[in-house]
Amino acid sequence: MAGPHPVGDPAPLDGLIPASAALGASTRDFGVYLHVPFCKVRCGYCDFNTYTATELRGVKQSDYASQAVLEVESAARILAESGVPARPAATVFFGGGTPTLLPADHLVRMLHAVRDTFGIVPGAEITTEANPDSVDLAYLRQLKQAGFTRVSFGMQSAVPRVLATLERTHDPERVPLVVAWAREAGLDVSLDLIYGTPGETIEDWRASLDAAIGQQPDHISAYSLIVEDGTKLARQIRRGELVQPDEDLQADFYELADARLAEAGYGWYEVSNWSRGTEHRSRHNLSYWRSADWWGIGPGAHSHVGGVRWWNVKHPAAYADRILAGHSPAAGRETLDEATRETERVLLLTRIREGIPVATLSALGRREVAGLIADELIDARAAIGGNIELTLTGRLLADAVVRRLLTD
Ligand SMILES: C[S@@+](CC[C@H](N)C(=O)[O-])C[C@H]1O[C@@H](n2cnc3c(N)ncnc32)[C@H](O)[C@@H]1O
Ligand code: SF4
Numbered sequence: 001m002a003g004p005h006p007v008g009d010p011a012p013l014d015g016l017i018p019a020s021a022a023l024g025a026s027t028r029d030f031g032v033y034l035h036v037p038f039c040k041v042r043c044g045y046c047d048f049n050t051y052t053a054t055e056l057r058g059v060k061q062s063d064y065a066s067q068a069v070l071e072v073e074s075a076a077r078i079l080a081e082s083g084v085p086a087r088p089a090a091t092v093f094f095g096g097g098t099p100t101l102l103p104a105d106h107l108v109r110m111l112h113a114v115r116d117t118f119g120i121v122p123g124a125e126i127t128t129e130a131n132p133d134s135v136d137l138a139y140l141r142q143l144k145q146a147g148f149t150r151v152s153f154g155m156q157s158a159v160p161r162v163l164a165t166l167e168r169t170h171d172p173e174r175v176p177l178v179v180a181w182a183r184e185a186g187l188d189v190s191l192d193l194i195y196g197t198p199g200e201t202i203e204d205w206r207a208s209l210d211a212a213i214g215q216q217p218d219h220i221s222a223y224s225l226i227v228e229d230g231t232k233l234a235r236q237i238r239r240g241e242l243v244q245p246d247e248d249l250q251a252d253f254y255e256l257a258d259a260r261l262a263e264a265g266y267g268w269y270e271v272s273n274w275s276r277g278t279e280h281r282s283r284h285n286l287s288y289w290r291s292a293d294w295w296g297i298g299p300g301a302h303s304h305v306g307g308v309r310w311w312n313v314k315h316p317a318a319y320a321d322r323i324l325a326g327h328s329p330a331a332g333r334e335t336l337d338e339a340t341r342e343t344e345r346v347l348l349l350t351r352i353r354e355g356i357p358v359a360t361l362s363a364l365g366r367r368e369v370a371g372l373i374a375d376e377l378i379d380a381r382a383a384i385g386g387n388i389e390l391t392l393t394g395r396l397l398a399d400a401v402v403r404r405l406l407t408d
Contacts, residue, residue: 005300005311008334015078015328018335021306022084028306030087031287032114034068035298036099036107037316040134044167044236045194047228049300049314050097057317064316065106067323069113071297074328076117079295084305087293088119091284094128100135104142110297111146125149125283127190132178133170140178140185151182152190152219158211159204162197165242166225167232172211179215188280190219195253197225198233198242205253206260213264218280220266221273222257224250251396258392269353271395289348291341299329307336343406350402355382355389361405368404377401 038061039050053061080086092114094107107128114120127150128143140151157163158172175191182189191212195205212220227234227244236242245253258268266274270289275281287294296303299319302311310333313319322329336344346365349356358366369388372378377394378401394401 005314005332006309006334008310008332011310011328011330011333013327015074015330017078017082017084017305017308017310017333019083020335021082021308023306025293025306026085026087028087029090029287029290029292030118031091031093031284031292031294032072032089032118033284033294033296033301034092034094034099034110034114035097035296035301036064036094036102037097037299038064038101039096039098040101041167041169042232044165044232045225045228047231048097051316057315059316059320061102062106063320065102065109067320068110068297070323071329072110072113072117075295075297078328079305086118088121088124089114090121090124091287092120092124092126093284096129098131098134099128100130100139104139104146107143107148108146111148115147120147127152127282127284129154130178131170132174135178135181137181137184140181140187144185144187148187150188150190150218152192152221153178153182155191155208155212156194157197157200157204158208159200162200162204162208165197165199166194175211176215179217188219189215189217190221190282191215191217193220193222193257194225195222195257196245196250198237198244200245200253202249202252202256205256209257209260213260213266217276219273219275219282220261222254222261223272224254254396255392258395267353268395271351271390271398286352289352291345291348303330307341309334309336346405347402350388350390350405351398353389355387356405358383358386358388361388364407365405368407372401372404 037050039052042052092111099107126148128148129152131154155175156166156168160172163172179189193208193212227237237244261274265276268274269281293305294303299316300312300314310330312329313322313331319329346356358369369383373380373383376391377397379389379391382389390398390401
């Protein structure tokens with residue numbers, strides 16, 4: 001989610017990162033995230049860093065790819081000058097906003113820049129997000145030819161009334177079409193769903209799950225709708241125009257999703273993510289959860305290398321100014337101390353299926369294990385075997401489990 005940036009230290013204009021980031025770098029995967037901060041219209045629930053044409057303060061979408069390419073090139077220089085060993089990208093992810101609002105050849109130029117600058121490991125996962133109404137077969141074929149392996153469509157729901165509340169622009173009938181085109185082009189397919197939209201019933205959600213499963217995607221993400229401050233949705237709820245589903249109904253939605261997806265052969269591997277077989281897990285997202293290194297290109301993008309985290313200026317106009325002046329677009333950064341890195345490790349690993357070894361927890365965290373088993377929040381057999389793995393109830397209460405594991 002976008003929201004305000006964290007409060008950190010100012011980042012230097014040359015973008016150089018502290019030498020500590022290099023420690024152990026050669027043992028960590030490296031990924032590249034490219035943010036495309038444009039949408040045709042803003043959905044009422046969304047607070048991602050994205051801008052419609054009227055919000056761009058004179059910035060042209062058509063200039064964006066060249067600016068992103070400049071940042072890719074400067075990123076490689078900055079890593080080299082900071083003493084961080086060069087590594088080819090194991091994953092590349094184009095996210096938004098709506099990356100597919102740009103012509104396919106713009107995405108291809110950005111991908112080529114990553115390949116020419118960092119290199120891309122053979123068999124790398126290369127994904128773009130796409131809105132169902134923003135691509136056609138020719139577009140997807142062009143991406144595949146350039147090396148993309150995967151497309152993630154924002155389906156959200158199959159129910160017109162729910163899509164209307166979310167202010168989505170696409171017709172639900174478009175989803176089977178784009179999925180078929182993606183398959184024809186040779187791309188893996190992921191579908192994003194949202195549950196808990198005001199007015200959504202359990203039958204609506206079942207229909208959306210069945211419609212998504214019916215497309216036989218390789219991967220499905222199901223997110224509970226977050227009501228972000230400052231969004232139109234938050235205002236509608238505050239004014240009483242829309243009513244949010246309560247926590248019990250949200251839990252019912254989640255349980256239904258997990259049951260339906262499991263029946264259809266999709267296994268969970270992170271609280272909100274399911275795939276057909278381990279080979280279809282999102283390696284890019286797994287690298288975030290495993291605290292690997294990644295460089296985030298574009299306005300508002302976040303990066304992380306060896307415990308140093310930074311974030312770019314948010315507006316595309318400010319970004320263009322920095323890039324065209326030859327400066328780093330980083331607005332702020334922080335170097336995580338050991339305690340914070342440990343907290344993040346527990347927070348992120350607990351939410352994925354492979355879990356977290358009990359032996360790596362603090363003494364106080366280890367003392368919580370018996371209680372977590374008794375409360376049926378973690379799997380007893382796995383815990384006795386030395387690993388924390390969430391049960392279904394634990395997934396519903398993952399934040400509470402994390403809090404207990406981090407007790408101090
Ligand atoms: C930022 S969008 C980008 C992809 C594309 N623009 C789209 O909307 O399909 C990525 C995903 O984040 C999810 N998302 C965005 N805002 C959300 C919110 N407030 N609550 C839950 N999920 C959200 C949606 O499922 C969406 O598909
Ligand atoms: S299309 Fe995607 S990124 Fe754009 S406003 Fe809607 S949810 Fe946000």
